[in-house]
Amino acid sequence: MWRIRLDTLAGRLAVEVRDADLLIASFYTFDCQAHALQELKLPGQLTWWQGLEDAHKNLLFIHGYGDRKVGQHKGITALAAETGAVQWQEPDLTFYGVIAEGVLAYPAATPESGFILLQTQSGAVLQQNITQQEAVEKVNNYNIARYNACTYPMLYLEGEVYFLEVSRFLAEQGAGEALKAIEYAETEQFMIISYYCLADEDKLDNFVAVFDLEGDLHLKEKVAGNLHGIGSDTFFIFKHELYFVQNSDTLQVYNLTL
Structure with a gap:
């Protein structure tokens, strides 16, 4: 197991498993109440070049890579935790974090241009030109409430x-x-x-x-x-x-x- 993220609102774990010999990354969800594990099938074949960012409100947020040599994250794919269906994708944005109002991201090519707020379930743009300081404060403050259990x-x-x-x-x-x-x-x-x-x-x-x-x-x-x-x-x-x-x-x- 490479990475685990906890969706406290949905009561689920998101799990990333990586097999370095076969160059395969697999993704699972674990229902904390039913103690049931389910594998999610991602679209495409090159799952090694995808990774788990976070899990929130019954969604998994998966990243790709821009510059693979330096491990630069690029692209956001939001998957339904129960089915693995793609809810939305943003190939040119980089995931930053979640807050009560949605998902914070920034353009992978121009991170200095500011942060963007996306609607959690659809990926629709709700707000632009959010400063880095605002983004950091919003994510940190929300994490206090998000992980209170x-x-x-x-x-x-x-x-x-x-x-x-x-x-x-x-x-x-x-x-x-x-x-x-x-x-x-x-x-x-x-x-x-x-x-x-x-x-x-x-x-x-x-x-x-x-x-x-x-x-x-x-x-x-x-x-x-x-x-x-x-x-x-x-x-x-x-x-x-x-x-x-x-x-x-x-x-x-x-x-x-x-």
Whole structure:
């Protein structure tokens, strides 16, 4: 799995999977309520040169590439999350972000000319000449409301005060000696901790553990093994469910209610 985007309004995940050997990119949606996975068939054959930008209001926003050597994103294709049908396309615009009023984009060839607001479901132009500062503020402000039902962990690096506190807790609970970094999040009932332990040949294993507020262990899973370094956002919580990708190819979902 290469990229996951959360459509909080529709309760869906959008997932991009890339196969470097076959040069194929595949796209899926995951219904968070029904726990149902569905593959979307994109138009055209060169899906390797397409990628997932975002997911919002039951749409997936897919980009192409302008200059493939530098990875410049160009083009927007809006796909219906349930069917994969193309809702609209803008081949000469570059996706920037979503806000309450629609989708913000800019001309790929002349990004300095200003941002454009597009209607989410149709791609119709609603407003032009939006400044970069306005675009940044609008996207950042909307993200606060957009992700209010979603929790991402805080990252604590080795040597920081909170790293020392959480690593001490893990050791006391017999969960292992944490190294390098810890990610930590809390719900009303649980503490969720992602951490790294020493594996063979100076490599690292990444674990996710779930404790209740009394310190009792409810879940411990190895997320990945024999890693050369650490990652970030190794899990997230959405509507009382814990999500993480195991071994880069398996989506794991656990209910976080007692």
